[in-house]
Amino acid sequence: MRERKRGPARIVRTLLPVVFVFGLAVGNASTVAAQVENQESPIVTCEACHGDPRFLVGKETAEEQAALLVPDSLLLDTVHSQLKCVDCHPGPAMGYPHGPQVAVGCGTCHESEQTDWEVSIHALDVIEDGDAPTCAGCHGVHEVYSIDDRRSPTYPLNVATMCGRCHADPSIIGTYFSSPEEAQARVAVEQYHETVHGAALERAGLALSATCNDCHESHRVLPASSPESSVNRANVVKTCGDCHVGILETYEEGSAHGAAYREHLRGPTGHEAPACVDCHSAHSIVEADEPRWFVGVVEECGKCHEDVYETYFSTYHGQVTALGFELTAKCSDCHTPHNMRPATDPESSVHPLNLVETCARCHPEANQSFVRYYAHGDASDRERYPVLFWSWLFMTTLLVSVWTFFGLHSLFWLIRVTIERARGTGHGT
Ligand code: HEC
Ligand code: HEC
Ligand code: HEC
Ligand code: HEC
Ligand code: HEC
Ligand code: HEC
Ligand code: HEC
Ligand code: HEC
Ligand code: HEC
Ligand code: HEC
Ligand code: HEC
Structure with a gap:
């Protein structure tokens, strides 16, 4: 907090505004300032004018006029309470009229944030069009609060609203994110409120949950396409x-x-390995036991594992899933959600040694013979499923022979009946 001076200086200071009021009343601010300067001591405080709207004239709109009102008390309980006006506005210390005054950049004292912000897409836009946020745009100009202060726009519970000022503004998203591949950017804020992270933050008040800047960073905000x-x-x-x-x-x-x-490897279908967002999405993340999402994940696995996807749907589990039954085994029930390993890996949930345990989660009676059931049986794959292949071949051959035999039998029978009818020698005629 700023120390208040005592003694004669204080008295002069208290009297100054009275002098100003008088001076301004006769309509000449410069004369007043000159009078002050003549007292040979630069004791004129910013507060004397900027704490009293009566001195603040000369702006076109009421809004601009109001912005000039910056009493000392405005800084008192902010992070900058230790700073003097002139730390950020060195110019006006020279006296009044002080002319158009620009503040020093916030980066003068906050170098690392400045460096990060300078390479962001926001800084780039500020230079070109001015639609994106500067330091003061996100933190405020004078009422800058600590990031742990509930009043700060950068406090976790307020961030979505702060980013949403622009990212939910139809004119901004319509201008910058109008192409089809930028759909994600158009709905980011709207969807966020529905996600598990948004709900945790906004409904449960859990400040630890993820909000915009946790995933996008606060200062070095870049398009997803940037490496x-x-x-x-x-x-x-x-x-x-x-x-x-x-x-x-x-x-x-x-x-x-x-x-x-x-390792940047690609799978059999040419896809890269899935990152968190492939299965969970970015702005529609829901609870992991939400049934509709869970069924969607099966499709997601299928995009990269086409063959096993098809065989899964030819099994009992798959067909039941296709009917919308949620309790049956989905891919991740047998393969775990995050620890997928080849079946040959002894730590894999589908390694022969671990299968009983895996199936027993839902089939308590499971034993070695139960788990011989083929989760992905593909009868056309002789190498991998020989038993299935040979049984399939045997059954198919049997079926085809039987059908062929009886088909031919019926055909010959039909021919014979037709001929006999034509000759008039058929049975019973
Ligand atoms: C004698 C009265 C007076 C004093 C003292 C005074 N100002 Fe001002 N200031 C004004 C008025 C009136 C305006 C608006 C008109 C203008 O732009 O000149 C203003 C404008 C400003 C602006 C905005 C300039 C702009 O271009 O919009 C800043 C920043 C500012 N003052 C800072 C300060 C600081 C910092 C101090 C103390 C070191 C200070 N002033 C002392 C009267 C004063
Ligand atoms: C932490 C730095 C900082 C401190 C401390 C600070 N200001 Fe500012 N001030 C700014 C910035 C940044 C702006 C915005 C400048 C701009 O828009 O270019 C600003 C703008 C202003 C304006 C112009 C408002 C407008 O919109 O036209 C006035 C007047 C002003 N400050 C007065 C003061 C006074 C009086 C004090 C002391 C009580 C003070 N400032 C302390 C950083 C500061
Ligand atoms: C897009 C909005 C945005 C912009 C622009 C922005 N900030 Fe921030 N800033 C934030 C958020 C959000 C946080 C909180 C980060 C956190 O919770 O870890 C933050 C944190 C900070 C902190 C505290 C850092 C810490 O870890 O204690 C400082 C200091 C800061 N910003 C300064 C700046 C400066 C200086 C600029 C301009 C160069 C700037 N910010 C621009 C959003 C912004
Ligand atoms: C003259 C130096 C100076 C300037 C200019 C300045 N700051 Fe600060 N800022 C400080 C100091 C000193 C602190 C207090 C640090 C502390 O308490 O640890 C601070 C603290 C902060 C914090 C709180 C960080 C936290 O841990 O919560 C934020 C946010 C912040 N400043 C943003 C800004 C913004 C935005 C601007 C421009 C409008 C700005 N600063 C301009 C010196 C400055
Ligand atoms: C003052 C308005 C404004 C605020 C506040 C704002 N942004 Fe932005 N943001 C923009 C604009 C405008 C662009 C587009 C810049 C361009 O493409 O030139 C953008 C671009 C982005 C991009 C890159 C999108 C792309 O596809 O190029 C991301 C990511 C982003 N902002 C995230 C955030 C986050 C997170 C916050 C809050 C911490 C935030 N923004 C706050 C205006 C804003
Ligand atoms: C849980 C992490 C997470 C949270 C929280 C989050 N995002 Fe995103 N966001 C992402 C990811 C990841 C992408 C990249 C798109 C993808 O992979 O589908 C993205 C993409 C974007 C884009 C488009 C960027 C581009 O270049 O295409 C914008 C804009 C955006 N987010 C803004 C926001 C805003 C605003 C918020 C807060 C309301 C927010 N995001 C919250 C993770 C998150
Ligand atoms: C974005 C593509 C992609 C998605 C989505 C995906 N995978 Fe994979 N998967 C891969 C790649 C790439 C490998 C590594 C292949 C390799 O090493 O030959 C792999 C390996 C595996 C393995 C180990 C088998 C082996 O041959 O190494 C299993 C089991 C597996 N995935 C199951 C799943 C399941 C279950 C899902 C859905 C929950 C899923 N995958 C979703 C691409 C994907
Ligand atoms: C191949 C798809 C896939 C990938 C990649 C993936 N997940 Fe999951 N995740 C799932 C599935 C399926 C579940 C549901 C598990 C269940 O409830 O049985 C899940 C569950 C979760 C859960 C809830 C905890 C639980 O086990 O129920 C969290 C948190 C989670 N994932 C985060 C992540 C993160 C972080 C990443 C990236 C490191 C990631 N996931 C990568 C498919 C995936
Ligand atoms: C800032 C920390 C943070 C970050 C970053 C984060 N999360 Fe979370 N996430 C959480 C918290 C906290 C919860 C718990 C919310 C709840 O239980 O209500 C959660 C919940 C989840 C859940 C639901 C878990 C369940 O039990 O059903 C999933 C899935 C998830 N996150 C995925 C992701 C993915 C994917 C990313 C990256 C794109 C991500 N998270 C980034 C903190 C984070
Ligand atoms: C009922 C349990 C079960 C379900 C459900 C299941 N799998 Fe499997 N999966 C297995 C078993 C057991 C194996 C190993 C034996 C085999 O290949 O038939 C396996 C093998 C695989 C392999 C090959 C692993 C390797 O090492 O070659 C992949 C990839 C795979 N499954 C992906 C999937 C995908 C994708 C789904 C969902 C569409 C799925 N699985 C559903 C049990 C299951
Ligand atoms: C997430 C739970 C779950 C897991 C894990 C699971 N199943 Fe199932 N399974 C079901 C449900 C539910 C049904 C249908 C209910 C029924 O008819 O008993 C079913 C049905 C079956 C059936 C056909 C009906 C029957 O009971 O004869 C077989 C065979 C089967 N599962 C084998 C397996 C094998 C082998 C494994 C391990 C590789 C396995 N399941 C893992 C839930 C699961």
Whole structure:
């Protein structure tokens, strides 16, 4: 807090506004200022004028006029309570009239935030069109509060509204994000409120949940296509993993997806390994036991694992899932959600040694013979499913022979009956 001076200086200071009132009353601010300067001491405070609307004239609109009212008390309980007006406005210290005065950049004292902001898409836009936020645009000009202060626009519970000022404004999103591939940017704010993160923050008041700047950063905000962006495919797993530490560990340590993600490998269908957002999305993340999402994930697996996807739907579990039955086994029930491993890996949930346990979650009676059931039986795959292949071949051959035999039999029979009828020698005629 600023120390108030005592003694004669204080008396002069108290009297000054009276002098000003008088001076302004006769309509000449410069004369007043000159009188003050003549007292040979630069004791004229900003407060004397900027704390009293009567001195603040000369702006065109009422709004501009009101913005000139910056009493000392405005700074008192902000993060900048230790600063003097002239720390940010060195110019006016020279006296009045002080002419158009620009404040020093916030970056003068906050270098690292400035450096981050300067490379952001926002800074780029500020230079070109001025539609994006500057420091004061997000934090406020004089009423700058700590990021842990409930009143700050940057407090977690207020961030979505703060970003939403522009990112939910139809004129901004209509101008900047009108192309079809920018659909995500148009709905970001609207969808956020419905997500598990938004609900946790806004309804449950859980300030630890993710909001815009947790995923996008606060200052180095970049388009998803930028390799440096925190939401770029290459970095998003770490971004989510900063909070979901345990899941990141599982995913990274040993899962086939984590390994392929790290090595930039592609699967059999040419797809890259899935990152968190492929299965969970970015702005529509719901609770992981939400049934509709869960069924959607099966389709997502299918985009990259086409063959097993098809075989799954030819099994009992798959057909029941297709009918909309939610309790039956989906891909991740047998393969775990984040620890997918090849069946040959002894730690895989579908390794022969672990299958009983995996199936027993839902089939308590499961034993070694029960788990011989084929989860992806593909009868045309002789190498992988020989028993299935040979039984299929045997059954098919049997079926075809039987049908052929009886088909031919009936045909010959028909021919014979027709001929006999024509000759008039048929049975019973
Ligand atoms: C004698 C009265 C007076 C004093 C003292 C005074 N100002 Fe001002 N100030 C004004 C008036 C009137 C305006 C609006 C008219 C103008 O732009 O000149 C203004 C405008 C400003 C502006 C905005 C300029 C702009 O272009 O919009 C800033 C910033 C400012 N003052 C800062 C200060 C600071 C900091 C101090 C103290 C070091 C101070 N003033 C002292 C009367 C004063
Ligand atoms: C932390 C830095 C900081 C401090 C401290 C500070 N200001 Fe400012 N002030 C700013 C910034 C930034 C602006 C916006 C400048 C701009 O728009 O270019 C501003 C704008 C203003 C304006 C113009 C408002 C307008 O919209 O025209 C006035 C008047 C003003 N300040 C007066 C003061 C007074 C009086 C004090 C001391 C009580 C003070 N400022 C303390 C940073 C500061
Ligand atoms: C798009 C909005 C936005 C802009 C623009 C912005 N900030 Fe921030 N800033 C935030 C948010 C949100 C936080 C809170 C971060 C957090 O909770 O970790 C923050 C945090 C801060 C902090 C506190 C950092 C800390 O970890 O204690 C400072 C200081 C800061 N910003 C300064 C600036 C400066 C200086 C600029 C301009 C160069 C700026 N900000 C521009 C949104 C913004
Ligand atoms: C003259 C130096 C100076 C200028 C210019 C300045 N600040 Fe600060 N700022 C400080 C100081 C000193 C602190 C207090 C640091 C502390 O308490 O640890 C601070 C603290 C902050 C914090 C709180 C960080 C936290 O941990 O919660 C934010 C946010 C902030 N400033 C934003 C701004 C913005 C926005 C501007 C421009 C409008 C600005 N600052 C201009 C010196 C400055
Ligand atoms: C003052 C308005 C404003 C505020 C506040 C604002 N933004 Fe922006 N933002 C923009 C504009 C305008 C663009 C587009 C810039 C361009 O493309 O030139 C943009 C671009 C972006 C982009 C890149 C989108 C793309 O596809 O290029 C992201 C991500 C973003 N903002 C996130 C945020 C976040 C997160 C916040 C809050 C912490 C925020 N913005 C606050 C105006 C704003
Ligand atoms: C849980 C993390 C997360 C949260 C919270 C989040 N986003 Fe996003 N956002 C992403 C990801 C990841 C992308 C990249 C698109 C994708 O991968 O589908 C993205 C994309 C965007 C884009 C488009 C960027 C581009 O270049 O296409 C904008 C704009 C955006 N988000 C703004 C916001 C705003 C505003 C909020 C807060 C209301 C927010 N986001 C909250 C993760 C998040
Ligand atoms: C974006 C594409 C993609 C999605 C979506 C995807 N995967 Fe994968 N999956 C891969 C890639 C790439 C590999 C590594 C393949 C390799 O190493 O040959 C892999 C490996 C696997 C493995 C290990 C088997 C092996 O051959 O290494 C299993 C099991 C697996 N995925 C199951 C799933 C399940 C279950 C889902 C849905 C919950 C799923 N995957 C979603 C791309 C994907
Ligand atoms: C291949 C698809 C896929 C990928 C990739 C994926 N998840 Fe999941 N995730 C799931 C499925 C399916 C569930 C539901 C598990 C259940 O309830 O049985 C789930 C559940 C969750 C849960 C809820 C906890 C639980 O186990 O129920 C969180 C949190 C989560 N995932 C975060 C992440 C994060 C963070 C990443 C990235 C490191 C990620 N997920 C990557 C499919 C995926
Ligand atoms: C700032 C921390 C933070 C970040 C970053 C974050 N989350 Fe979360 N997430 C949470 C918290 C806290 C919850 C718990 C909300 C609740 O239980 O109500 C949660 C919940 C979830 C859930 C639902 C879990 C369940 O039990 O059903 C999923 C899925 C999820 N997050 C996925 C993601 C993904 C994917 C990303 C990255 C795009 C991400 N999260 C980024 C903090 C975070
Ligand atoms: C009832 C449990 C179960 C369900 C449901 C299930 N799987 Fe499997 N999956 C297995 C078993 C057991 C194996 C190993 C034996 C085999 O290949 O038939 C396997 C093998 C795989 C493999 C090959 C692994 C390797 O090492 O070659 C992939 C990939 C796979 N499943 C993906 C999926 C996908 C995608 C789904 C959903 C569309 C799914 N699974 C549904 C149990 C299941
Ligand atoms: C998430 C729970 C779940 C898991 C895990 C699961 N199943 Fe099922 N399964 C079901 C449900 C539900 C049904 C249908 C109910 C019924 O008819 O008993 C079913 C039906 C079946 C059926 C046909 C009906 C029957 O009981 O004969 C077989 C065979 C079967 N499962 C085998 C397996 C095998 C083998 C595994 C492990 C590789 C497995 N299941 C894992 C939930 C599961």
